[in-house]
Amino acid sequence: SAVISQKPSRDICQRGTSLTIQCQVDSQVTMMFWYRQQPGQSLTLIATANQGSEATYESGFVIDKFPISRPNLTFSTLTVSNMSPEDSSIYLCSAGDNSGNTIYFGEGSWLTVV
């Protein structure tokens, strides 16, 4: 199984600022994804982080708001830009091998925007 580490685990952010979340996997993985879990809600896919190219965003999510990098097969970042209280959520990184048969998740980054 893959172990996924996220930083920061928690943060309180000021409205209008940006925060970058880091995701580190302990082995090389083909697929990396970013999800959002708003309070009391299920998980929604933000984007697929593609190694060496631009991320693929889901409907309702745009690169200007959620820029993503993936410089190699073990690391990705998600930036939440120009934050508002509506961005207060848990942001989860996930990863899987090429088969996609098992997708693992990090512990999440719990962001509160004030």
Next chain:
Amino acid sequence: AQSVAQPEDQVNVAEGNPLTVKCTYSVSGNPYLFWYVQYPNRGLQFLLKYITGDNLVKGSYGFEAEFNKSQTSFHLKKPSALVSDSALYFCAVRGAGSYQLTFGKGTKLSVIP
């Protein structure tokens, strides 16, 4: 489009009794089905998956799930519930042509001592 339904927001069960958390799905082609558990203030932990093969899948912590193709269901079960099983449970699905998981809304399981 793929979707998952977890019809129960909350399930209450007495400790030692069997538990079932329901999940139905909709996907094109053969489904890849997953259960995850989320404890308070934690991320998601993988419990079990169905890809192919036996319809009864065994996973972590004594949980199992039964795949029923005709009913498009993948219910999570455990023969004897523990208080420590109290958590939020998510069912997820993906189709053969996609690596992206679609999650249900989650079911809160409360095991009463």
